Amino acid sequence: MRKGVGRARYWPLLFLLAVGLLVPGCAKKEATPEPAAKTLSLVIDAEANRKDEAEAIAANLREIGVQAEVRVWEWSALKEKILAGERQFYLTDWGSAYFDPFDLAVPKLKTKDRGNYSFYSNPEFDACMEKALTSIDEATRKEAYFKAQDILYEDVPWVFGYFRQEVEAAAAGIGNWQPSMDSRINLHDVTLKDGDTIVVGMKTNKIVSLDPAMHRERDTETVIRNMFDGLVTRTWDGRVVPEIAESWSNPADNIYEFKIRQGIKFHNGEKLDADDVVFTFERILQEGAIGGQSSPRKGLLGPLEKVEKVDAYTVRFTLKNPFPVFLQALVHFQIVPKDYIKKVGDQEFAEKPVGCGPFKFKEGRLDDRIVMERFDGYYGGSPDLPPVGPAAVKRVIFRMMPDPATRIAALKAGEVHIIQQVPPDMAADLERDPKVQVKKVQGTRCYAVEMNVAKPPFDDVRVRLAMNYAINWDEILKTVYGGGATRLATCFLPSGFGFNPDLKPYPYDPEKAKQLLKEAGYAVK
């Protein structure tokens, strides 16, 4: 009897157990269930110089329940893995030299373009870029770029980042000096209170050549530009203005005609005319034209097909198709003396360069220092960059000083007068020094986090958007870069053509990020 009663007492429990086992099974057949939320886990890849930033991003992501850790790489090694599609989330940066998305947004985000590390592809975006790059009508281009920004803002292929303020410093006795956005240092106009020699502390180890056609590097150009002038040049804030050219016209969308200023002389006394201009560009366009070597700068001229002399002081450039950034490109090409190079050869020209710029080469070594002296026969330079006339100082020396702490110590000790690239954490201390002036200028490099959008989890726009909301950039930029950086809504820079100032960067909103992740099926905190 007791036994029977005992068994009966368990019946309800067994019943419940059976129901419990059966019901979910039935439910499965009727409707698709929500999959169990999984944790989003990712590795943040960065180079050593952005490790702190990557750690801060990881901390932000952990706060919303994403498992994140940082891995530090050498760039080429990381790039290989990125291109193989083996990485997910990586801190990258890309600089622009043309003040146009042509060399930033296009290579970074156009389908399969060279710098497209996120594997982003949107035909609509590509079409906008194509339109902007083949028209020379500014309104059309601007409209296309605005539309492209809207598309990017919605597609969020990256965690959009920021651009930095570049900090440079000079001795208090230096006058008429303004760091330029393209980081070139034009010493023609710069004055020095006591003394006749300006010494510049360059941030680089070395420059690669003194031949304007044999490099593809900004620092090299910075030095060379003081010995050589171009058809056109740029103001410190990126506007193209005439230099050797007096004026130019566009007889057709793909043709540029330049009138060359008369009476310009090279440092060796040779007169500059159309022949020198044609020679300069043919030397770059033709394969093997520089002592058997080809110039690495050819590609920077875009679709330039031929350069012809119209008369002694007029040159015509014909392009395969309209190329709206052609003038911006020409800023980076300096005119060389035909007769001198023909006479001495390319090798000797690279060792003893002769240009028509404000300073002439005296002596130097590419990895040590380059010494130049004032060219008294200088034609004066661009009238748009006053004062016009010979350079203010007698001598300038560019010293290669790759260590920032040394550059700063040398500036404070009075050994150098202008230094490139002051790290943000050292700028404040330098600003307090009365013997030093510190100036900042908008950088032209875009820093961001790229995601592999071709693969899960970042093929889901909700996850990408969540990442944009999850990172507290304002705080990171304040703590890591001392506030010397400005956020960007997309990868378009305010210094570039066609920037839409009304687009605002995604705000820091961890709640929204969590909600988006939840929608995408991820567990959140």
Next chain:
Amino acid sequence: MRGVRILERVLAALPIMVGIAIVVFAFMRFMPGDPVDIMIGEAGGVSEAEIEMLRAQFHLDKPLPVQLALYLGRLARGDLGYSIFRSRPVIDVIAETIPATVELAVFSMLFALVVALPIGVVSAVRQYSLLDRASMAGAFLGISMPAFWLGIICIIVFSLHLGWFPTSGRIAYGLEPRTITGLFVLDAVITGNLAALWDALRHLVLPSVTLGAGVAAVVARVVRSSMLEVLRTDYVLLARAKGVAEASVVIRHALRNALIPTVTVVGLQVGTLLGGNMIVETIFGWPGLGRLVVDAIFARDYPLVQGSVMVYALTFVLVNLATDVLYTYLNPKISL
């Protein structure tokens, strides 16, 4: 006889050099990254044709065995190739950095020896004395102190605050002596240019001390331990028993024998110093080989890296040989 032996040793080094050439070639190609891609950098509108053209120019489009054969063929003729980035023959680029590197290496070693020898000897003679403990603690500090930190501290204290030495560079503009060897100090002495000599020496002090500190620490410890060993030998006991003056015992009898292990260590350190030191060269804006090589590696400038490593290898072979020859002078019982 010694001459023949030396020649034999040099010839024996040849296969080593070939082996090194192949290994470096292979290592560089296995490294991720492409020199042309790095050279083109961040540009817009880059076409495949442009990349291919540049790759062909540097023979990077050919299969690896062909590239290797081309490289070894050139090497056999003494041609180190053409630097991809600097558009100049590798040999010229390297040759330009040699005087600066040698000058710094010599002065760092000089500093190291001047500091380390007396400290090592005195520490051994007065073992466990306060001096011994203090100098060995100093040596420990010297080994552990990173050059980037010591260098910056030296600049801040001696250049910025005291103003005794320039922060960086090799010589002030306008003071360079006429170039004979490229070593400013030597050229200044030869030409009797005192102003240049003084300025070159002032520029050498901080980098030499920074680079030499670590070497001094190692050498001091080696000298001390080998001195301790030698001081306990029978012949030292005998010399003392004969009534030889203590200074003479220590210097003539003990130190000379204790120098053999020291020479080995110094030889290795000289080899390293002649390879240049990227960190010290970067801090002091010193245009030497170390900076060149590291820069070439980051740029994947294959010919330049390969050429530099061959120069390193040759330096090591020669320094080792010189060390071995030196042994025979220190101890006639040793033969090559």
